[in-house]
Amino acid sequence: MSEYALELRDIRKVYKTATEEIEVLKGITLKIREGELATIMGPSGSGKSTLLSIAGGLDKPTSGRVIVGGVDITDMNEEELTRVRARKIGFVFQSFNLIRNYTALENVMLPLLFTGIFNVKEAKEIAIRALEVVGLKNHANKFPNQLSGGQQQRVAIARALAPNPDIILMDEPTGSLDVDTAARVLSLVKWLNDAFGQTIIIVTHNPEIAELSTRTYYIRAGAIYEEPPKRTLTEIVKEIKSSGSSGDIKKIQLEMLKLKLEALERALKEDRIDPTLIEAEVNSLEHRINRLEKAL
Numbered sequence: 001m002s003e004y005a006l007e008l009r010d011i012r013k014v015y016k017t018a019t020e021e022i023e024v025l026k027g028i029t030l031k032i033r034e035g036e037l038a039t040i041m042g043p044s045g046s047g048k049s050t051l052l053s054i055a056g057g058l059d060k061p062t063s064g065r066v067i068v069g070g071v072d073i074t075d076m077n078e079e080e081l082t083r084v085r086a087r088k089i090g091f092v093f094q095s096f097n098l099i100r101n102y103t104a105l106e107n108v109m110l111p112l113l114f115t116g117i118f119n120v121k122e123a124k125e126i127a128i129r130a131l132e133v134v135g136l137k138n139h140a141n142k143f144p145n146q147l148s149g150g151q152q153q154r155v156a157i158a159r160a161l162a163p164n165p166d167i168i169l170m171d172e173p174t175g176s177l178d179v180d181t182a183a184r185v186l187s188l189v190k191w192l193n194d195a196f197g198q199t200i201i202i203v204t205h206n207p208e209i210a211e212l213s214t215r216t217y218y219i220r221a222g223a224i225y226e227e228p229p230k231r232t233l234t235e236i237v238k239e240i241k242s243s244g245s246s247g248d249i250k251k252i253q254l255e256m257l258k259l260k261l262e263a264l265e266r267a268l269k270e271d272r273i274d275p276t277l278i279e280a281e282v283n284s285l286e287h288r289i290n291r292l293e294k295a296l
């Protein structure tokens with residue numbers, strides 16, 4: 001058994017769309033030791049969920065290796081991955097992802113049955129214990145819509161926990177919960193890490209969750225850091241300006257101004273507006289169009 005619950009080696013991820021290629025992850029190496037409660041933070045669109053999907057074998061990296069509990073899952077086919085995911089990886093997402101017409105108990109039993117290890121009776125016994133761990137033993141036969149948001153998230157945690165996975169991956173696990181319920185769910189997560197030694201990775205925007213964790217990582221511009229990247233406001237503004245979008249915005253603005261000018265000229269020609277009222281506006285539009293054309 002490896003000392004790492006999860007190892008990501010030089011992970012690159014390039015998304016190809018019809019018009020462009022985006023390199024979201026630019027060679028990320030990450031080693032999560034057993035028993036860690038790690039958080040991954042970073043700006044919106046920085047690739048946190050992409051990294052989590054790759055770590056969980058839900059998505060393939062463009063290059064690099066993914067090793068879960070000492071097993072290299074990078075080149076596994078879908079059938080092998082389904083087994084490995086069920087045995088070694090638990091998932092908890094913001095939207096709970098419980099199956100609506102299954103009871104809480106059945107929802108927790110499902111990944112246990114997917115492992116191919118347990119029969120129905122064994123899966124049931126383990127699932128009941130997992131529900132007990134999250135304080136929901138008495139709600140085992142309820143359907144998701146008969147449970148509160150916090151209870152549903154606890155069922156999702158029981159489901160992730162039941163197969164005794166090497167690692168539980170959580171994507172904004174408290175994102176859709178109110179503050180009090182979120183705090184209760186988080187204290188359960190923290191307790192599972194402390195008492196069970198369960199290795200957990202949480203992707204979040206919430207710095208308070210990072211405070212609970214044993215280690216915090218930050219993703220920015222496709223790279224990962226253990227310290228929050230220190231940037232001045234001027235650097236952030238420069239980065240946004242040079243991100244390529246401001247040129248496009250100017251072009252769109254120019255098109256909009258030209259369309260407005262055309263419309264004004266048409267209205268003037270067709271005698272639909274008072275010329276004295278719009279003279280200044282036409283002048284100002286022409287001036288702005290000139291300036292933008294020079295800037296592009």
Ligand SMILES: Nc1ncnc2c1ncn2[C@@H]1O[C@H](COP(=O)(O)OP(=O)(O)OP(=O)(O)O)[C@@H](O)[C@H]1O
Nearest residue numbers: 015016017024042043044045046047048049050051
């Ligand atoms: N299937 C896909 N095809 C093309 N681009 C994608 C795809 N999935 C994600 N992206 C792009 O990859 C980038 C990273 O997305 P990702 O969801 O991993 O970011 P994130 O850090 O989790 O963002 P957030 O905090 O807003 O959830 C984004 O620019 C996104 O638009």
